[in-house]
Amino acid sequence: MYPMGMYFSIQEIMTAFVVLFAVIDITGAIPVIIDLNSSGRKVNAAKASLLSLIILVVFLFAGNALLRLFNTDIASFAMAGALVLFALAVEMTLDIEIFRHNGPEGYTTLVPVVFPLVAGPGTLTTALTLRAECSVENIIIAVLINMVIVYIVLSKVNFMERLIGKGGIYIIRKFFGIILLAMAVRLFVSNLRILLDS
Numbered sequence: 001m002y003p004m005g006m007y008f009s010i011q012e013i014m015t016a017f018v019v020l021f022a023v024i025d026i027t028g029a030i031p032v033i034i035d036l037n038s039s040g041r042k043v044n045a046a047k048a049s050l051l052s053l054i055i056l057v058v059f060l061f062a063g064n065a066l067l068r069l070f071n072t073d074i075a076s077f078a079m080a081g082a083l084v085l086f087a088l089a090v091e092m093t094l095d096i097e098i099f100r101h102n103g104p105e106g107y108t109t110l111v112p113v114v115f116p117l118v119a120g121p122g123t124l125t126t127a128l129t130l131r132a133e134c135s136v137e138n139i140i141i142a143v144l145i146n147m148v149i150v151y152i153v154l155s156k157v158n159f160m161e162r163l164i165g166k167g168g169i170y171i172i173r174k175f176f177g178i179i180l181l182a183m184a185v186r187l188f189v190s191n192l193r194i195l196l197d198s
Contacts, residue, residue, distance in 0.1 A: 008141075012134040016142035019183055022176035023088055023126045024146060026153045027169050029117050033157045041108035045154035048109045052119040053147045056127050057140060063128040074132050075194040081129030082188035088122045089184055092177030118150055132191055 036043055067077055090096065130139050153160050164172070 006137055007135045009135070009138055012138040013141050013145075016130050016134045016139045017145055018176075018179065019085075019126060019130060020123065020142055020146050021149070022092075022180040022183075023085065023122050024118055024150065025092065025173060025176065026118065026146075026150050027160070027164065028092070028173040030153065030157055030161050030164075030169055031166075032117065033113070033154060034161060036108050036113075037157065043113050043154055043157075044109045045151050048113045048118065048154055049147045049151040051110065051114045052150065053143065055114070055119040056123065056143050056147075059124045060127050060131070060136065060139060060143075063124070064131065067128075075191040075198075078129045078132035078191040079188055079195070081125045082184045082191065084122060084125045085129070085180055085184035085187065089177050089181035092173055092180065113154070129187065132194075133187070 033043055064074070067074065127139060127143065130142075134142075161169070
């Protein structure tokens with residue numbers, strides 16, 4: 001439990017930022033964004049970032065009420081979320097595709113960019129799961145930083161591809177896949193202990 005009032009922690013912000021950055025994997029989505037833009041389905045970077053921010057923050061608060069509605073505690077949800085993170089990490093490291101990136105014509109910014117690329121099931125689950133280890137204000141700051149990065153990448157997608165290169169994007173995806181795998185295991189074990197001790 002956290003003390004009343006605002007609680008800011010650089011460590012928590014960094015933890016939440018890294019986990020969310022790995023799950024969102026916006027650098028790994030660069031080829032998809034380029035393909036959408038080149039096919040005439042332009043992505044609005046500002047709109048995508050803002051919509052993703054709103055969805056994540058709303059779910060961060062409403063998600064807890066949903067847990068209470070279904071009589072589920074945060075530790076149990078965190079363990080379930082850890083399993084989802086584990087699956088996402090395996091997807092990143094083994095190049096397994098879960099979502100097909102095609103949506104209704106004229107809705108490219110919303111589908112597939114906002115959902116499922118940025119604020120998809122994995123990101124929403126992760127944001128709520130992080131509440132077991134981080135205070136809400138630190139998670140929101142981490143979300144804001146990630147959305148700034150999402151905006152920069154989406155608005156400068158061709159430059160980012162030239163700067164990082166296909167090899168660089170591949171390496172970043174694998175690197176954060178391994179980090180996410182380790183964090184998923186740690187999150188599962190720490191919340192399992194909480195449940196066993198209660």
